[in-house]
Amino acid sequence: MVQKSTSTAGLRGQVAGETALCTVGVSGSGLTYCGYDVADLAANATFEEVAFLLQHGELPSQSELDTFKQNLKQQRELPVALREILERIPKTAHPMDVMRTGCSALGVLQPEQSFAEQDEHIVNMLAKFPGIMNYWYHFHFSNKKIDTDSNADSIAEHFLTLLSQTKPSELHINAMQVSLILYAEHEFNASTFASRVAASTLTDIYSAVTGAIGTLRGPLHGGANEAAMALISSFTDPDDAEKGLMAMLAAKDKIMGFGHAVYRTSDPRSVVIQEWAKKISEEVGDTRLYDISERCEKVMWREKELFPNADFYHASAYHHMGIPTDLFTPIFVMSRVAGWTAHIKEQRANNRIIRPNADYIGEEPRKYQPISER
Numbered sequence: 001m002v003q004k005s006t007s008t009a010g011l012r013g014q015v016a017g018e019t020a021l022c023t024v025g026v027s028g029s030g031l032t033y034c035g036y037d038v039a040d041l042a043a044n045a046t047f048e049e050v051a052f053l054l055q056h057g058e059l060p061s062q063s064e065l066d067t068f069k070q071n072l073k074q075q076r077e078l079p080v081a082l083r084e085i086l087e088r089i090p091k092t093a094h095p096m097d098v099m100r101t102g103c104s105a106l107g108v109l110q111p112e113q114s115f116a117e118q119d120e121h122i123v124n125m126l127a128k129f130p131g132i133m134n135y136w137y138h139f140h141f142s143n144k145k146i147d148t149d150s151n152a153d154s155i156a157e158h159f160l161t162l163l164s165q166t167k168p169s170e171l172h173i174n175a176m177q178v179s180l181i182l183y184a185e186h187e188f189n190a191s192t193f194a195s196r197v198a199a200s201t202l203t204d205i206y207s208a209v210t211g212a213i214g215t216l217r218g219p220l221h222g223g224a225n226e227a228a229m230a231l232i233s234s235f236t237d238p239d240d241a242e243k244g245l246m247a248m249l250a251a252k253d254k255i256m257g258f259g260h261a262v263y264r265t266s267d268p269r270s271v272v273i274q275e276w277a278k279k280i281s282e283e284v285g286d287t288r289l290y291d292i293s294e295r296c297e298k299v300m301w302r303e304k305e306l307f308p309n310a311d312f313y314h315a316s317a318y319h320h321m322g323i324p325t326d327l328f329t330p331i332f333v334m335s336r337v338a339g340w341t342a343h344i345k346e347q348r349a350n351n352r353i354i355r356p357n358a359d360y361i362g363e364e365p366r367k368y369q370p371i372s373e374r
């Protein structure tokens with residue numbers, strides 16, 4: 001069994017600030033957004049309701065939700081200069097680099113001039129991120145300059161419509177709603193903390209979100225959903241997965257999509273997305289990757305007491321929704337921007353620059369030596 005670290009390396013277990021947005025693992029495994037259980041939200045809410053909740057601390061009334069959705073719809077079209085920038089980013093770029101550059105470019109073209117404008121810029125990012133990803137993707141991979149202004153009712157439907165260039169099925173729209181809700185917020189995870197550190201310098205909102213996107217990109221964080229896809233698709237069937245995993249564990253490899261810095265026994269998001277992964281696999285009539293995933297879960301618990309995190313079952317779910325693997329982590333961005341920006345607002349509302357100390361472990365004080373004497 002893996003010994004879960006009790007050291008404070010990586011600031012593990014340290015309190016680094018206050019938030020009213022989210023609790024993670026308080027009862028060992030739970031997750032709440034502004035007091036609501038994430039499983040309750042995933043079963044009943046839309047992503048827009050959850051984004052509003054994170055931004056305003058309360059669920060919207062019908063008229064508040066209608067106005068919020070209307071504002072989001074009105075901001076979907078990308079400025080010409082941004083489309084030109086996206087066209088110049090090479091086909092070989094990683095889509096997360098496209099998202100990072102797209103967000104940064106938005107901050108150049110439509111800068112946040114004062115914090116009083118922050119809500120407008122949050123709507124701007126929520127509305128435009130699906131278009132940024134899909135405009136670049138279609139320009140390079142289907143030789144099309146797509147219209148990013150769809151009539152879709154939700155961000156979930158809008159993203160899937162732009163990607164497939166057809167009307168997505170209700171099953172896929174509902175699965176994407178759930179996925180966006182599960183990914184929306186997670187307390188002081190690495191990318192959110194990065195956004196709060198940036199915000200604490202009183203920088204603009206696009207700079208703080210650009211830093212967060214770069215932080216989410218890594219395989220130990222959001223990039224794990226893509227790495228989990230690479231893992232499960234490297235196995236031919238569940239028995240092959242068991243054999244392969246045992247070899248990887250013997251070689252002390254990290255198994256992507258397993259383990260967590262805070263949860264100790266389970267990630268409450270995993271069981272929710274697992275159900276959707278099963279439904280979607282059965283709908284396409286191909287449960288091979290899902291069956292492989294289930295076996296991985298069994299082996300990892302038996303061998304290491306490690307459990308699937310939010311990313312693991314997203315891999316087979318997204319794959320069978322026809323989403324290219326490289327776009328998995330950018331979808332995480334389209335959702336987590338709701339959480340990042342809620343934290344940026346919270347940091348700004350009660351700010352002190354985040355500037356911890358370090359324990360010095362270097363050389364004792366010494367005199368400069370001229371280069372001729374070294």
Ligand SMILES: CC(=O)SCCNC(=O)CCNC(=O)[C@H](O)C(C)(C)COP(=O)(O)OP(=O)(O)OC[C@H]1O[C@@H](n2cnc3c(N)ncnc32)[C@H](O)[C@@H]1OP(=O)(O)O
Binds near residue numbers: 261
């Ligand atoms: C949405 C998200 O960002 S969820 C996280 C996504 N990331 C991944 O799935 C990547 C794989 N997982 C990991 O690398 C880790 O579990 C992390 C980064 C998520 C958490 O890291 P930590 O807080 O350091 O984990 P923890 O303290 O529980 O780890 C203790 C031991 O378990 C091992 N361990 C943890 N996760 C794994 C894993 N997935 N595979 C193999 N061993 C693991 C660690 O290597 C460590 O062993 P060591 O002390 O010999 O180095």
Ligand SMILES: O=C([O-])CC(=O)C(=O)O
Binds near residue numbers: 185189261309
């Ligand atoms: O909280 C973390 O460390 C990582 C995580 O699960 C998330 O950001 O969703």
